[in-house]
Amino acid sequence: MTFYKIASILPLCVLMACENGPNFAELCEQNPEICLEFQEDTWCKRERIAVGFANLADKVEANDSNKFQQLIAYEGYAKCMAHASKIEHIKLKIKKTIRINNVMKAQEKIKEISLATRNSEHPDLLFFHWSRYLNEHSLAKFVALEGNELLEKPNRQVNLASFYAKRDPNKTLKLLYHALELYESDATLDTEIFKSIASIFADKKEHKQAYIWSKILHLYNPEDTNITDKSLDSYAKGSGLNHEFLDKVANSTLNKIIAGKFKSPHS
Template identity: 25%
Template sequence: MFTSFFAISAFFGLLGCEQPTNTQVICNKNPELCADLHKDSWCRFEKGDLIRNRFKLKNTLEPSGKLIYDQLLYLENYNKCVELASGVQHILHPERTNDRARAFGLSSQTLSELQETTKGSNDPHLAYYHWSRFNDPEAEAVLFAAESNGAITDVMLKAELASHYLRLNPTKSKQLYAEVFEGSTEENFKADWLLALATIYRLENKFEIDYWLSMTNIEITHANFTEVQMLALIKGNKILQRRLDKDALELAEQLQSGEYQKSKLKTLLDKDIREAHSPL
């Protein structure tokens, strides 16, 4: 048991396999999951994520570290949002402001309890949480021991570690990102991984690759960009720009279709990793 919330969940028992996504349905059938939350429409998405994850926890006999880690993140997001909302004074209905303030206090307490009870966990997700949030040296040791032993399989957690190694050990970062791209799906792929990789190649003064990966991110996210700044990476070479833009479009389509295996990015990363580990 990790918090008083889990004790409540155990007390009410399991409901079965059905997993409703409508939060109002969940709250109506499981009022104990929503009683400490505010009632109006502020922080709708944060509250919805938290409620749905609470429902998953209630229906899980032995919650995984990943599920509890998600609960910590959802609690953090909700707590931050409702803190801001509690500072907004409702003139016509002051009781709504009071309700948000109550929810902020309760969510702060619940978050603190969950942080305390997960401290010292040997689960990699929870170790990552305590290391990244509190710089906990014991959690750091657990996390990197798990990484060294190949015990970390979750794509998102690997991506966090790849980001950590970005400047400390670029080759290690590339290797982890290669595993991340290898294990990602159309559903969980994150375009930001491309920007992290682009940063590595920029630090290596490989500006063509930096341009290619950055433009692939832009193709996927449709982010605004300044063409002059992008062109500066390749010294204004318009012919090279057309080729790299074409390659970026191709890579974007492959990654969004789950076809990393066929991509030039896989070829590049495999080559870089192989060369980095080859004896001089």
């Protein structure tokens, strides 16, 4: 079973500028030092913009929450640019050098912010330092927050679930369900939750539930190549399932999640 170690989706206001905030061009005009951090490149623009707004948010108000968003933004940029740096340019090989330099700058910023936040009590940073650096002290503090209002957010329930994944599948399932309960209507959903729930049921050989949650994943993100109409049909036939009925259950369940009205069957 696989989980994202930590939620990597930045808030919409970080990616696209808050409704009343500047757009990226205005950000660069008003804060040139932010936009001059990396050498200009045509690749990874979305990730670079995310870094820019994360840095602006921290500049306006430096706090642990914004530091966490910086770390996630820099990680996203470094990962994207590391891939881009592997692409050889026949005519402009200097591009590869620029991209490698940008990767190194991002990695240095990650180290810098990580060092500055290593003693943070912020839930997301506690899990970050465990998942990235195997900081047992941070993990212990994070797990100790179980049941605390501070963990009543979808990504934090997913992170807690990842801790219990190999220890207690039933508790893991309960936490993943609760993560879905915590989503507000029309929020962007973490599809790893669907994958993980389906995986748990597949391991338990509960084929109906495994099918339902795989179908939910396919309905919500049809571009995910892990699940296709063909693979779902094959699974249903191989397990002797009434896929027409289960498809209705999957549709109904997903609609409740999207509407922010999902209730855990383990409640």
